[in-house]
Amino acid sequence: MAYVALYRKWRPKTFEDVVGQRQITETLQKAIIMDKVAHAYLFSGPRGTGKTSTAKIFARAVNCEQGTKGHPCNTCEICRHIMRGESLDVVEIDAASNRSIEDIRTLRETVKFMPAEGKKRFTLLMKYICLRSKRLMLCLKPWKNRRHMLFLF
Ligand SMILES: Nc1ncnc2c1ncn2[C@@H]1O[C@H](COP(=O)(O)OP(=O)(O)OP(=O)(O)O)[C@@H](O)[C@H]1O
Ligand SMILES: [Mg+2]
Numbered sequence: 001m002a003y004v005a006l007y008r009k010w011r012p013k014t015f016e017d018v019v020g021q022r023q024i025t026e027t028l029q030k031a032i033i034m035d036k037v038a039h040a041y042l043f044s045g046p047r048g049t050g051k052t053s054t055a056k057i058f059a060r061a062v063n064c065e066q067g068t069k070g071h072p073c074n075t076c077e078i079c080r081h082i083m084r085g086e087s088l089d090v091v092e093i094d095a096a097s098n099r100s101i102e103d104i105r106t107l108r109e110t111v112k113f114m115p116a117e118g119k120k121r122f123t124l125l126m127k128y129i130c131l132r133s134k135r136l137m138l139c140l141k142p143w144k145n146r147r148h149m150l151f152l153f
């Protein structure tokens with residue numbers, strides 16, 4: 001049997017699966033339903049509280065073509081690509097190991113592409129706490145009004 005890392009096997013797949021973060025998941029769902037998705041979201045909290053999981057559910061909920069609004073179907077091609085980590089529209093960057101000015105420049109070069117299959121392209125900047133705030137701003141500012149880009153920290 002193929003080995004699947006535990007954190008992937010048990011990663012919550014719907015907003016309802018995310019335990020103890022109802023306020024957050026409801027806010028995110030409402031934003032999708034009301035077409036008021038912001039261009040950046042900052043998730044902060046202790047390790048293993050669901051930040052990455054929520055970000056990935058959110059990416060699916062926004063880009064999914066079949067689910068009811070605010071709920072990813074988790075079965076369409078777009079959802080499946082995101083769940084397998086194969087979607088070109090969801091890029092994960094670990095800020096802990098990519099935090100030089102040069103890395104941020106590369107990031108700026110790569111985030112500007114249009115989405116490949118979904119409505120929006122997501123950049124998940126993990127461990128953003130490792131970036132100096134100036135660098136974080138440098139990385140966000142130019143894209144404030146670009147609707148197809150979404151950053152999740
Ligand atoms: N709120 C939650 N509800 C259900 N399961 C959770 C929740 N938070 C974490 N888990 C479990 O822990 C695993 C890791 O969670 P996740 O990667 O989303 O945490 P994180 O907040 O991004 O942590 P880190 O700060 O280390 O990046 C998930 O795959 C899931 O099994
Ligand atoms: Mg995480």
Ligand SMILES: [Zn+2]
Nearest residue numbers: 064073076079
């Ligand atoms: Zn779907």
